[in-house]
Amino acid sequence: MSQSELIKTLKLRAELLATARSFFAQRSVLEVETPVLGASAVTDPNIQSFVVADENKPPRYLQSSPEFFMKRLLVDGAPDIYQITKAFRQAEAGARHNPEFTLIEWYRRQFDLAQISQETAELVQQLLLIREISLPIQRISYRAACQQMLGLDLIEQSLQSLIQLATKQGLVAAEKLPRAALYDFIFDQAVVARLPQDVIYIVEYYPAEQASLAQLSQTDAQLAERFEIFAGGFELANGFLELRDADEQRQRFQQDVQIRSEQGLPTVAIDETFIAALRQGLPACAGVALGLDRVHLIVAQVDSLDQLLPFSWSAL
Amino acid sequence: MAGYNTNEFRSGLKIMLDGDPYTIVENILVKPGKGQAFNRVKIRNLKTGRVVDKTFKSGDSVDAADVMEVDMQYLYADGEDWHFMDQNTFEQHAANKTAVGDAALWLKEQDICVVTLYNGAPLSIQPPNFVELKIVETDPGLKGDTATGGIKPAYLETGAMVRVPLFVDQGESIRIDTRSGEYVSRAKES
Numbered sequence: 082m083s084q085s086e087l088i089k090t091l092k093l094r095a096e097l098l099a100t101a102r103s104f105f106a107q108r109s110v111l112e113v114e115t116p117v118l119g120a121s122a123v124t125d126p127n128i129q130s131f132v133v134a135d136e137n138k139p140p141r142y143l144q145s146s147p148e149f150f151m152k153r154l155l156v157d158g159a160p161d162i163y164q165i166t167k168a169f170r171q172a173e174a175g176a177r178h179n180p181e182f183t184l185i186e187w188y189r190r191q192f193d194l195a196q197i198s199q200e201t202a203e204l205v206q207q208l209l210l211i212r213e214i215s216l217p218i219q220r221i222s223y224r225a226a227c228q229q230m231l232g233l234d235l236i237e238q239s240l241q242s243l244i245q246l247a248t249k250q251g252l253v254a255a256e257k258l259p260r261a262a263l264y265d266f267i268f269d270q271a272v273v274a275r276l277p278q279d280v281i282y283i284v285e286y287y288p289a290e291q292a293s294l295a296q297l298s299q300t301d302a303q304l305a306e307r308f309e310i311f312a313g314g315f316e317l318a319n320g321f322l323e324l325r326d327a328d329e330q331r332q333r334f335q336q337d338v339q340i341r342s343e344q345g346l347p348t349v350a351i352d353e354t355f356i357a358a359l360r361q362g363l364p365a366c367a368g369v370a371l372g373l374d375r376v377h378l379i380v381a382q383v384d385s386l387d388q389l390l391p392f393s394w395s396a397l
Numbered sequence: 398m399a400g401y402n403t404n405e406f407r408s409g410l411k412i413m414l415d416g417d418p419y420t421i422v423e424n425i426l427v428k429p430g431k432g433q434a435f436n437r438v439k440i441r442n443l444k445t446g447r448v449v450d451k452t453f454k455s456g457d458s459v460d461a462a463d464v465m466e467v468d469m470q471y472l473y474a475d476g477e478d479w480h481f482m483d484q485n486t487f488e489q490h491a492a493n494k495t496a497v498g499d500a501a502l503w504l505k506e507q508d509i510c511v512v513t514l515y516n517g518a519p520l521s522i523q524p525p526n527f528v529e530l531k532i533v534e535t536d537p538g539l540k541g542d543t544a545t546g547g548i549k550p551a552y553l554e555t556g557a558m559v560r561v562p563l564f565v566d567q568g569e570s571i572r573i574d575t576r577s578g579e580y581v582s583r584a585k586e587s
Contacts (some may be wrong), residue, residue, distance in 0.1 A: 126431055168539065172404060172455075173434070175426035251451045252435075258454060262433035266452060269427055269435075293431045309430075319430045344456070370430065 082391065090389055093381055097373060101165060101185055106206050110161045110187055115150030117143060117167060119261060121321050121352035124337035125293070126344060130169035131180075143169035148187050148294065149355040152323070155188055155366060156358040163187035165373070176385040177315060179374060179394050188368040194322045195220075197367035198283045198308040201318050205310060205376060212380050216312060220283040223268075223304075232270040232288050235264060235290050236303055243267065261290040271309055282311040294330070295321035310371070313379040320369030327359035400458040403436040411443070411464040414451070418443045418462035418515050426455070443513060443520055462515065469512045472505050479504060481519065482514050492519035500524045502557035502577040524575045529584040530554055531570045535561065551580075 082090070105112065122130035122142035131143040144150070146168050154162060168184045185204075189197055202218040209216055227235045238246070243263040247255040250270045255263065276282055285308040289297055292305035304320035324330050334351045341349060377389055388395045401410060406424040413419070419440040428434035434455035436578065441448045443464060467489055469481035469490065478491040479501065490512060496519045497504070503524040504510070511523040535551035551561040551571070561580045570584035 125431070127428075127434060151502060173426065175428075175430055178426055178428060249451070253451055253453050253459075254457060258433070262454065265429055265432040269429065270452070287581055291432065372430070 082388075086388075087391060088205045090381065090391065093211070094377060097208055097377060097380065098165065100208055100211055100371070101204065104207055105163045105187065108161075110163045110189070110202075111159070113151070113154060113159065113162045113164050114166070115144075115147045115154070115164065117169075119150070121149070121354070122349050124334045124341065124349045124351060126337055126340045126346055129347065130349075131169050131171055135320055138183075146184060148368070148370070149352055151188055151368070152363055153355065153358045153375045155190070156361050161187070161189050166321050174394050176387070177378065179386050181394070183373040184370045186368065186370040188323070188366050190258050190364050190366045192367040194285060194308055194320075194367060197320050197322075197369055198285055198310070200345065201308075201310055201369050201371060202281050202283050204371065205312060205317060206287060208376050209281075209312075209380055212382075214380060216279055216281045218281045218283065220285065222286045223284055223288065224286065226272050226276075226284055227268070227283075230275045231267075235267060240359060246271075259290075260288070264288055266290060269390050273316070274314070276311055276314070278312070278314045280312065284309050284311060292323065292324070292333075294324050294333075296324050298329065308369075313375075315375060316372075317375050318369055318371040320367065322367050323363065325359060325365065327356050330359055331356050399461040401461055402458050403453050403455050406436050406438065406453075411462040412440070413460040413462045414440070417445075418464050418520070420464070422448060427452070428455070443515065446521075463517075464520070465514045467512050467514060468509050471506060471508050471510055473506060474501075474504070481510065481522075481524070484509075488571055490514070490519050496520055497522050500575075502553075502555055502578075503528050503530070503573070504555060505530060526575060527572055527581065528575055529570050529572050530557070532561070532565065532567050535565070535567050537566070 096146040111231060120141060123145050128145045130145050133141045133143060135141050141247060147164050147166050151164060164186050167181055169181050171180060173180050206216060206218060206262050224234055224236060240260060242258060244255045247263050247266050250267060286298060286304040287307040289303050289305050292307060295305045295307040298304040298306055308320050309316055310318040374386060381389055383389055401412060406421055406563040408421050408423060410421045411418060419442055421438055422441050423439040425437045426434065427437050436455055438451045439448055440451055443533060457575060467483055469483050472480040472482055472544055478493055479497050481490050505528055508525055508528060512519050513521045530553040532551045533554050536549050548560045548564040549563055550558050552558055559580050565583060566569060572581040572584050574581050
């Protein structure tokens with residue numbers, strides 16, 4: 082990176098941070114900090130945490146997201162909160178991935194999915210305006226997006242036809258994958274790739290298999306109260322109407338642990354402190370994580386994080 | 398058989414898929430924030446040369462293809478096969494018509510080619526980027542016509558046809574870019 086490119090990227094990052102902070106200040110959302118080194122890691126089989134040695138004590142884990150700590154703050158009575166923090170995920174390195182990346186994560190009490198997703202899209206819109214990139218917001222359900230781009234409703238397909246569809250789209254050994262992974266592949270390959278890039282899309286109501294930490298829909302058990310934001314051809318944010326049922330959450334974690342053992346992935350213990358906090362009572366809330374580096378890519382109009390980050394992962 | 402995990406994927410890696418050997422041209426990690434990671438690759442079939450898009454679940458393993466690219470000297474053709482020699486081991490390999498393909502147009506005895514061996518047998522031949530070949534037949538050039546842009550067909554000792562400037566004569570050797578099949582210049586006097 083030349084000196085002028087360096088200064089350009091540093092200044093743009095500073096503007097993005099300042100704009101985000103003023104966005105939340107205007108809405109009276111409180112900025113907080115939570116530990117980056119936690120005593121537990123996420124069980125999600127698709128996320129591998131970095132393990133950090135701590136002399137002869139049990140190891141610590143670099144947080145793959147501040148979600149659990151922020152929810153514990155909410156349980157303890159915190160108001161609407163946001164955080165701009167580094168998050169860490171092993172092996173996620175590529176043009177649009179860095180194993181160490183910056184998240185803007187926030188939680189809004191009493192918000193529903195429509196409110197939190199609208200707010201997220203508005204923040205993205207404001208951040209893009211820093212360089213006069215003005216994109217409209219469009220809301221579409223996961224189902225309708227599939228219908229439009231694929232001409233069929235993915236959620237209604239049998240496992241067999243999902244496998245056939247994925248194979249046709251070039252997935253090798255599709256028959257070995259569960260529904261959720263097939264959804265991931267087909268949606269990315271056939272839907273996200275075809276979404277117009279000059280629109281901020283709110284895609285909402287994901288399949289129940291992909292609920293993660295979201296509540297299932299009250300009106301349709303096949304759907305989860307989860308949304309994602311897409312712009313520029315890729316994912317920018319992921320949010321939930323947060324699951325508050327401790328037993329159901331524990332059950333989902335238990336499932337993760339099971340899948341980990343089946344796939345030979347590192348064993349991860351369930352974060353019982355988090356479960357205990359849920360049991361104590363998480364207030365009704367919606368939350369979202371926005372990848373700041375991804376937004377930076379669009380605003381800077383470059384293709385790869387290498388052109389953006391002063392210290393790229395491969396060249397530390 | 399040896400295998401590779403997707404996290405070892407990089408361009409140039411040789412893998413097996415559906416019974417055919419492939420080389421990875423491009424490898425991209427695709428990973429939703431919540432969800433399954435995939436390696437999206439462009440791979441070239443080493444038998445057909447066709448490039449296809451495929452996706453592997455990250456963490457999966459694939460068999461390695463027993464494919465090696467070796468510099469070899471082209472020796473001669475016997476009407477059926479083309480014969481090459483590994484200059485380090487002096488081992489000789491016979492490549493058939495399928496393996497040689499269009500490369501036959503540019504093969505000149507003693508030139509060094511890249512021979513792709515699959516399970517020990519030649520799978521494809523890559524001629525040098527530039528070769529010098531003799532024109533065996535072309536229309537006579539016109540005197541003084543060295544500056545105009547006219548071109549004419551010329552037939553080379555290998556049977557290839559190349560379009561050459563009008564001033565180039567039968568019996569001369571010319572330099573050709575084998576990647577485009579285009580005339581570059583007259584060969585240097587040797």
